[in-house]
């Protein structure tokens with residue numbers, strides 16, 4: 360395949376004004392996006408924001424209603440095959456044949472990538488080994504755990520090393536250990552030179568993996584920047600405090616509001632309070648501020664059972680970035696109180 | 698304030714296996730249309746291997762139709778089993794295969810809604826490979842179902858005058874017609890990717906084709922409008938042609954031609970339609 364039209368300095372993804380309408384629903388409502396080559400780009404948004412739809416449009420799987428998009432220098436409408444040859448998609452829901460074994464899944468995909476029988480077998484073995492799945496390779500995928508399935512699904516995207524990898528919510532539904540494994544895989548893939556666009560509902564995940572983050576809500580990009588830039592807009596974190604005595608909650612709320620900049624929310628738990636911290640203008644040490652606040656609570660004789668400092672949840676981030684809560688019905692409150 | 702999680706698990710192991718793997722990628726090559734179709738055919742066969750229940754329709758339907766209708770209608774036709782099987786067996790063969798075809802459409806409809814389909818579609822392979830690869834495994838199923846009908850017939854006392862050659866020719870004709878129906882259901886499945894809907898639509902088409910035909914009843918006993926339908930019903934022609942070939946009856950050249958024309962016509966419409974619908978999906 361000719362590489363003439365894909366000069367290395369072009370962005371991996373360049374999209375302007377993407378619109379996709381499902382009936383009355385504007386799933387994408389004018390998306391502009393530029394992803395540099397070699398970057399891990401995070402696409403952060405709640406359920407129904409349009410993350411999957413964006414990936415499907417860019418991966419040439421869905422037609423769209425207006426806008427232009429070039430992927431690896433190729434137009435997504437007129438040069439589909441050129442894009443498909445160099446891009447891999449690992450969808451939100453495992454794209455595997457449940458009744459075939461892991462090995463057979465990879466063999467079939469190897470043949471579809473034009474590998475010879477021998478090369479396909481070799482690659483399948485190598486992929487299974489590198490993803491720690493050799494022991495499970497002979498078993499039907501239907502019996503895999505969520506983490507194994509995810510790993511195989513990502514492996515299936517690497518039969519031929521792609522120049523661009525789309526990962527749609529690669530860790531949703533995984534336990535913390537499997538999630539860390541997937542994170543490390545993503546880092547290694549990126550380190551090897553593949554551009555990665557990953558979607559997530561977790562600010563922490565975008566923070567951990569992505570150099571550049573776009574926040575999407577209701578089909579629009581509502582904020583974009585590096586993790587540090589976004590965090591400075593969102594606030595530096597959330598302080599969670601659990602009291603020994605629920606009677607003291609009003610008092611504690613007053614003390615905290617006086618000691619720190621930000622708003623204090625009583626939590627559902629009658630003993631708990633949480634506070635989204637504003638970022639201090641001069642990048643002062645957050646710990647010092649929090650320590651100060653805790654001292655003030657102690658001075659006021661407020662008994663504290665537990666203190667935790669966590670990332671702002673996606674809800675809080677949305678509220679801060681957009682002034683309104685995240686899109687329709689965000690149900691999964693991330694537990695930041697680990 | 699983020700707490701970078703301790704890294705454990707596969708990728709953390711000493712050497713960077715992932716990096717090596719990505720650096721050592723096989724060359725990109727576009728799979729040929731034939732190789733890709735054969736791969737999808739192989740995939741279908743592997744699915745049968747892992748889940749032989751999938752063959753239930755291809756086994757049960759031919760047995761049911763052949764045994765049931767032979768004894769149901771055999772009595773109405775004079776003569777010994779060997780004699781009425783001459784009339785009925787090529788008919789139950791045609792009808793069995795026609796009915797079995799709809800399950801291929803249902804399987805495709807199910808396939809289309811899985812994530813695996815998206816991954817296949819995101820590859821730069823020939824867009825027809827999934828549908829046409831499916832036909833390869835369908836053909837194997839139809840041959841298998843045909844063998845069941847023929848063996849059952851032999852057991853019940855049928856002795857085809859056309860011999861092995863005649864039977865094989867009839868089976869080939871019936872299977873070819875079945876494959877054209879497969880393409881029709883493939884188009885339906887790509888239009889409405891819901892197995893239950895595909896089965897319903899196929900039933901609505903196949904019921905009149907099966908019963909308003911000359912398979913079980915002499916058209917001369919039917920009212921005129923029904924006779925007119927029977928005469929244009931492609932399944933009637935397929936059954937007549939199969940009868941002629943299996944019994945070496947002669948005078949069935951016209952039916953063979955009509956059966957082939959019907960097969961070619963359905964294919965000519967449905968193959969491009971299925972391809973179009975395949976690339977339009979999503």
Ligand SMILES: Nc1ncnc2c1ncn2[C@@H]1O[C@H](COP(=O)(O)OP(=O)(O)OP(=O)(O)O)[C@@H](O)[C@H]1O
Nearest residue numbers: 381384386404405406407408409410411412413451
């Ligand atoms: N095939 C479809 N038909 C109709 N509406 C659709 C279709 N696909 C997506 N939508 C709608 O488009 C909007 C965006 O959906 P999309 O799947 O892109 O969101 P998402 O950000 O991936 O959400 P999630 O986090 O739940 O995966 C939603 O309102 C969804 O209901």
Ligand SMILES: [Mg+2]
Nearest residue numbers: 410411412451
């Ligand atoms: Mg999604």
